Amino acid sequence: MSKLSIHGLSKTYSDGFQAVRKVDLEVQAGEFLSLLGSSGCGKTTTLQMVAGFIPPTTGAVVLDGRDITHAAPEKRDMGVVFQSYALFPHMTVAQNVRFGLEMRKMKRPQVDDRMAESLSMVRLSGLENRYPSELSGGQRQRVAIARVLAIRPRVLLLDEPMSNLDAKLRGEMHVELRALQRRLGITTVLVTHDQAEAMMMSDRIAVMANGGIAELGTPQNIYDHPTSEFALKFLGQANVITGEIASMQDEIAAVRIGSASVTAKVAGGQIGRQTKLFVRPERLRLTPADNCNVKGTVLTRLFLGGLWFYEIETELGKLRSTAANFGTAQPNEGEAVGISWSDGDLQFVASEVGNG
Amino acid sequence: MAEKVTRGNGSQWLLSLPALAMFLGLLIVPLALTAILSFNVFDAVRGSQSNFTFGNYIDVLSDGYYYELFLRTAGMSLGVTVICVVLGLPETLFLSRMRSVWQGTFFVVILGPLLISVVVRTLGWSILLGRDGVINNVLISLKLAQRPVQLMFTMTGVVIVLTHVMLPFMIIAIWSTLQKVDAQVAHAARSLGAGPWTTFRRVILPQLLPGILSGSIIVFTLSASAFATPALIGGRRVKLVTTAIYDEFLSSLNWPLGAAIAVLLLLGIAFVVVGSNRLIERRFKQVFA
Amino acid sequence: MSTRSIGENGPAALLFHTLFTAFIVAPLIVTILVSFSDKGYISMPFEGASLRWYRAILDAPDIIGAFWLSVWLGLGSATLAIAVAIPAAIAIARYRFSGRDALMALLLSPLMVPHVVLGVAFLRFFSMLSWTGSSIALLLVHALIVVPYALRLTLGALIGLERDAELAARSLGASRWTSFRRILLALIMPGVVGGWSLAFIQSFDEVTMTIFVATPGTTTLPVALYHRVSMLTDPVTTSVSTIMIVGTMGLMFVLDRIVGLDNVLIGKK
Numbered sequence: 001m002s003k004l005s006i007h008g009l010s011k012t013y014s015d016g017f018q019a020v021r022k023v024d025l026e027v028q029a030g031e032f033l034s035l036l037g038s039s040g041c042g043k044t045t046t047l048q049m050v051a052g053f054i055p056p057t058t059g060a061v062v063l064d065g066r067d068i069t070h071a072a073p074e075k076r077d078m079g080v081v082f083q084s085y086a087l088f089p090h091m092t093v094a095q096n097v098r099f100g101l102e103m104r105k106m107k108r109p110q111v112d113d114r115m116a117e118s119l120s121m122v123r124l125s126g127l128e129n130r131y132p133s134e135l136s137g138g139q140r141q142r143v144a145i146a147r148v149l150a151i152r153p154r155v156l157l158l159d160e161p162m163s164n165l166d167a168k169l170r171g172e173m174h175v176e177l178r179a180l181q182r183r184l185g186i187t188t189v190l191v192t193h194d195q196a197e198a199m200m201m202s203d204r205i206a207v208m209a210n211g212g213i214a215e216l217g218t219p220q221n222i223y224d225h226p227t228s229e230f231a232l233k234f235l236g237q238a239n240v241i242t243g244e245i246a247s248m249q250d251e252i253a254a255v256r257i258g259s260a261s262v263t264a265k266v267a268g269g270q271i272g273r274q275t276k277l278f279v280r281p282e283r284l285r286l287t288p289a290d291n292c293n294v295k296g297t298v299l300t301r302l303f304l305g306g307l308w309f310y311e312i313e314t315e316l317g318k319l320r321s322t323a324a325n326f327g328t329a330q331p332n333e334g335e336a337v338g339i340s341w342s343d344g345d346l347q348f349v350a351s352e353v354g355n356g
Numbered sequence: 357m358a359e360k361v362t363r364g365n366g367s368q369w370l371l372s373l374p375a376l377a378m379f380l381g382l383l384i385v386p387l388a389l390t391a392i393l394s395f396n397v398f399d400a401v402r403g404s405q406s407n408f409t410f411g412n413y414i415d416v417l418s419d420g421y422y423y424e425l426f427l428r429t430a431g432m433s434l435g436v437t438v439i440c441v442v443l444g445l446p447e448t449l450f451l452s453r454m455r456s457v458w459q460g461t462f463f464v465v466i467l468g469p470l471l472i473s474v475v476v477r478t479l480g481w482s483i484l485l486g487r488d489g490v491i492n493n494v495l496i497s498l499k500l501a502q503r504p505v506q507l508m509f510t511m512t513g514v515v516i517v518l519t520h521v522m523l524p525f526m527i528i529a530i531w532s533t534l535q536k537v538d539a540q541v542a543h544a545a546r547s548l549g550a551g552p553w554t555t556f557r558r559v560i561l562p563q564l565l566p567g568i569l570s571g572s573i574i575v576f577t578l579s580a581s582a583f584a585t586p587a588l589i590g591g592r593r594v595k596l597v598t599t600a601i602y603d604e605f606l607s608s609l610n611w612p613l614g615a616a617i618a619v620l621l622l623l624g625i626a627f628v629v630v631g632s633n634r635l636i637e638r639r640f641k642q643v644f645a
Numbered sequence: 646m647s648t649r650s651i652g653e654n655g656p657a658a659l660l661f662h663t664l665f666t667a668f669i670v671a672p673l674i675v676t677i678l679v680s681f682s683d684k685g686y687i688s689m690p691f692e693g694a695s696l697r698w699y700r701a702i703l704d705a706p707d708i709i710g711a712f713w714l715s716v717w718l719g720l721g722s723a724t725l726a727i728a729v730a731i732p733a734a735i736a737i738a739r740y741r742f743s744g745r746d747a748l749m750a751l752l753l754s755p756l757m758v759p760h761v762v763l764g765v766a767f768l769r770f771f772s773m774l775s776w777t778g779s780s781i782a783l784l785l786v787h788a789l790i791v792v793p794y795a796l797r798l799t800l801g802a803l804i805g806l807e808r809d810a811e812l813a814a815r816s817l818g819a820s821r822w823t824s825f826r827r828i829l830l831a832l833i834m835p836g837v838v839g840g841w842s843l844a845f846i847q848s849f850d851e852v853t854m855t856i857f858v859a860t861p862g863t864t865t866l867p868v869a870l871y872h873r874v875s876m877l878t879d880p881v882t883t884s885v886s887t888i889m890i891v892g893t894m895g896l897m898f899v900l901d902r903i904v905g906l907d908n909v910l911i912g913k914k
Binding site: 361362368369375378379386387389390446463469470472477478480481490577580581582584587588598606614626629 | 676759789896906
């Protein structure tokens with residue numbers, strides 16, 4: 001169980017482009033941490049600097065107290081799973097998995113044992129003599145995972161390893177990979193653009209944008225209490241309402257939107273200021289119109305199997321709401337409904353990207 | 357989405373008819389006639405006769421002179437091939453690591469000569485290789501040689517120029533294979549503990565082998581078939597299969613014998629090409645399917 | 646321990662590359678330089694610069710005649726080659742049939758058959774038909790030799806091309822021929838132009854086969870050059886060569902604009 005620290009890591013290319021700006025991160029022993037962001041945010045570059053494929057411009061990478069910033073990749077004892085899996089096409093599955101062990105000069109009987117163990121961990125025993133070209137995409141991914149597990153690395157680095165799988169397979173792999181990681185306790189960093197994947201698998205998420213970390217926290221914390229609009233919009237869906245603060249009392253603001261007024265806790269709010277509030281769709285309940293926070297009319301209603309989805313026109317603007325499907329009767333399009341939420345569901349959100 | 361390839365229904369033969377007619381009439385027939393010619397008798401006084409004989413082949417296959425000829429040609433081609441691999445492989449790797457701005461330029465510089473007639477390139481070399489030529493001048497002024505080194509009209513000179521002519525082919529072949537190699541594979545090997553040299557030796561090089569082999573086949577067969585370059589650089593002193601064919605046809609006028617040598621050259625090349633392709637297919641099929 | 650990224654070129658590699666490139670361009674540079682010498686024989690280095698060897702070309706009618714023959718041959722054979730290659734390429738790219746591989750091997754075979762063998766075969770063939778000295782016959786065999794180049798590039802443009810655009814045209818009322826002419830041909834035009842250009846260049850440059858079938862009346866420029874180089878050390882060869890080098894570079898530039906030179910030289914990735 002290893003601890004990985006990143007201090008002030010940055011990467012500026014010779015044409016002036018700053019791919020990564022001053023990233024600081026501590027990955028605890030055995031933790032599963034995701035670097036989440038869209039393309040170009042710097043997450044892959046960060047991973048490549050940790051792995052040693054790209055030299056950083058400034059900063060340090062420290063593993064278990066040892067500074068490895070300028071160490072060659074082969075001396076870092078990290079396992080990397082690539083987006084394309086990067087299997088050695090001219091070697092069989094067995095040879096692929098044995099490779100890392102051979103590099104560590106292990107004796108043959110031990111090598112074979114470890115190889116067999118790794119393959120059974122990913123449920124690929126029996127395919128030792130196949131070539132990668134003879135395997136399906138899902139099988140190739142498992143070989144890539146077995147190949148790194150065999151060397152029992154101190155840190156596991158995953159560079160969008162699921163993007164080439166179909167949705168169903170991806171879902172299965174999420175569960176399997178997480179279970180494996182928990183069982184083996186390997187410190188893991190996952191790079192992904194898929195927020196559902198990040199939330200599902202991680203102990204903590206670092207949301208990245210423009211080469212820096214915008215938000216850092218547990219999935220639930222970031223989801224329920226994002227500190228920036230960017231993080232809010234990146235994870236899950238949200239209704240964002242802009243209004244003017246009419247009055248303040250002990251940090252509770254009355255915010256006027258058009259002719260309607262709602263209350264929410266706004267830290268540091270000033271009367272007269274514009275402010276943004278948000279509420280998640282699943283926190284909006286459809287209630288009778290005579291007993292609600294705000295009245296509205298159903299514009300669109302969609303059935304999504306496990307959920308009902310609504311778009312409702314209200315004085316606060318168009319609000320989206322989801323409700324679990326319990327088999328009960330639902331309001332139709334065009335009907336008048338009421339929307340309610342609990343205290344604390346409607347939250348203030350900062351407009352700028354925060355620094356986690 | 358429409359199907360891209362459909363089952364043949366006869367129109368494919370209609371479409372191929374012009375090409376087929378051309379090749380049948382202008383390639384197959386002349387080659388067949390040449391083969392027939394090789395079985396004719398040659399009379400020093402009366403010229404080629406149309407009697408049928410194996411004599412020409414017996415002459416070639418039993419005479420040590422011709423064995424030497426074929427051996428020399430094969431040996432020279434093999435030498436050129438090896439040098440092209442040794443020089444071409446590092447250069448191709450170097451090119452692949454260049455920034456694309458430079459890469460484009462150097463591709464034109466290195467591969468462009470393919471579009472210039474081999475006579476022109478060979479002429480340039482004859483200027484460089486002469487006793488009074490640039491290379492000798494440089495060697496002498498650098499005190500690397502006392503007297504001018506004889507390069508023209510030697511096998512060494514021929515090999516040098518053929519290497520120059522063939523290198524682009526080798527680079528193209530290796531480059532095509534290199535494109536198919538996943539760039540991440542080298543990173544994967546490094547992260548698993550392999551140093552740069554081990555990564556090259558065990559991961560990159562094996563994947564490049566098919567390209568190296570197919571490049572070698574091309575270079576070998578083109579070298580064995582080369583005429584203009586050996587004739588101009590080697591002159592009368594370097595005797596190869598192709599120059600022998602020229603001599604028989606245009607000097608001695610012994611067409612049947614020349615045809616026999618030509619047929620043997622063609623068969624030799626066909627054997628090498630087909631044989632090596634089979635080998636490559638069998639060895640690499642399951643890996644690069 | 647390295648602060649360089651994996652996959653960058655170091656100083657040793659740079660040296661190798663420089664020597665390599667020098668090796669490749671040396672004969673060309675030398676030829677161009679010598680062509681401006683004022684000496685009556687080929688020598689390096691030289692003192693005076695002069696254009697006398699370029700003026701001398703004008704006094705060599707055989708060279709000028711050979712040049713025009715080569716141009717005419719190139720234009721004709723490239724056009725003929727592309728004309729037979731396009732339908733054959735369509736057949737190979739779009740149909741699955743049992744003779745497909747054999748057909749392609751046949752049409753590409755001139756690349757592998759030694760040009761010396763082709764030369765003697767055509768020599769024999771022409772003498773039997775009394776075609777010796779015929780420029781049309783020479784054009785036909787040049788076309789044959791360059792078909793592989795025309796075919797390869799045309800095929801490259803065809804393979805993987807969706808048929809949807811043509812089917813859309815047909816459903817809108819276009820006939821088969823119109824659909825071919827205005828849709829398909831337009832879509833594969835870069836490949837066709839590239840194939841034609843490469844065929845032209847290869848026909849113009851061809852020397853080995855042509856040596857055998859050329860006659861005093863049908864001598865191409867490379868053959869004329871060959872004979873001059875092998876007989877005497879006549880510096881006119883250097884000025885002619887320089888013109889050929891510059892001309893080829895110009896063609897390469899144009900080709901690069903239209904099709905992309907890497908497509909022509911290496912083929913589509």
